[in-house]
Amino acid sequence: MKETLRNVFEKRSGEYTELYLTHISIDCVVLGFHEGLLKILVLKLKEGSKWSLPGGYVGKEEDIDDAAIRILRERTGADHIFLKQFRTFGKNHRNEDIFEENSGLWMAQRFLSVGYYALIDFHKVNLSLDLAEITVIAEWKDVKNLPEMMMDHREIIDQALIYMRRGLNYYPIGLNLLPERFTMPELQQLYESILNKKLNRGNFYRKMMRYDILTKLDECRKIGAHKSPHLYRFNIDNYQKAMEEGFKESW
């Protein structure tokens, strides 16, 4: 029989005290993209509870960005992905004792949570990894139709979407999300999914070309007698450079 969540927490409380920094947690807003759909990975810690973001704690000697990468890998199997810190959530009483009583457990202390967002091809995620001990359900939910989230996790998601959309003005996106060769309409569809709005085709094309991260190939995709859009691939050097330095800013 699967242990109850309370049993697991009680068993782990001493171990977590040894391993992790007090008062600091990490929450990951994992956005999955595949074939034009944008979804968020959410979990249930126990039957009947609200939904939660995947998260974890920071090792006593661990860099915070390394902790975020480890947590995401442990919980989804995903690696080498775009992961970006966006905000730290630190309201007093943001915690919610999921046992509806003051449990005194390590996990029930006050946490300031550092939010990270990730964007990955959701077919590369192994949802069963996280089910070993704590989580009972892991699911992809439509960004436009989210279930009731625990604590301030809905605010964390809303903020992640704001930061990620703004990030599109500064950083390239698409590597590891699109096939190696893709058409401009496919790239535009990725942006439209994230921004949740239609973009003008001509403006999108000009803007992307100005970023100088695409190489136009001498091939077209044959998708019909009158439609054969050009194929592109990312110029990896320029893409990486833009990831580090950012695009030229608006002002």
Add this chain to the structure above:
Amino acid sequence: MKETLRNVFEKRSGEYTELYLTHISIDCVVLGFHEGLLKILVLKLKEGSKWSLPGGYVGKEEDIDDAAIRILRERTGADHIFLKQFRTFGKNHRNEDIFEENSGLWMAQRFLSVGYYALIDFHKVNLSLDLAEITVIAEWKDVKNLPEMMMDHREIIDQALIYMRRGLNYYPIGLNLLPERFTMPELQQLYESILNKKLNRGNFYRKMMRYDILTKLDECRKIGAHKSPHLYRFNIDNYQKAMEEGFKESW
């Protein structure tokens, strides 16, 4: 005779353990603007040491944003100012024991520091406030010519400038920094100081007017026979609305 920093830290160690959350600090990048100059407030904790950012800790029952406001007020006397969280710095070993030995003091533990930036009229800041106990010097330094900073404080400053410049694409700025009535060239000078570059006058004008936060007055400033630029003031309602909701985004 002024107590040594070590004495102060030893005296406060027990009190801080009672008052504050462990492992979490706040660092403030306070940018001062006055008459076209942009400067950063930096401190020295003791003679001969590197420079430091003003910072502090989070009370056990205190919201993190409230802590940042309190810290800034305690250390500068400044209130009702634009203060924005931008990033949390959490590398292991980012701390530097200013006593060059493992002191075992509360202040020498590992801290993850939540960075906030503030932009204020630097004539409204009382630099003497912070000199009571810990700080020996508090000075405004030119952003373009910063002294050697302790720990990762230089990185925190550099990141604050990046985030603040980007913020200009989303949020209005200028209230409490400019006189109640100001000219378009004065507003442009504020933006140019922050961005550290010249802007095109016509583009600047059109962009600002599109934001719909300015009211053009029926008065001009008389500064010469042939120069009498129009005066503007902020439309406070629209300004506040833009502060909350942000300007329309680029994409």
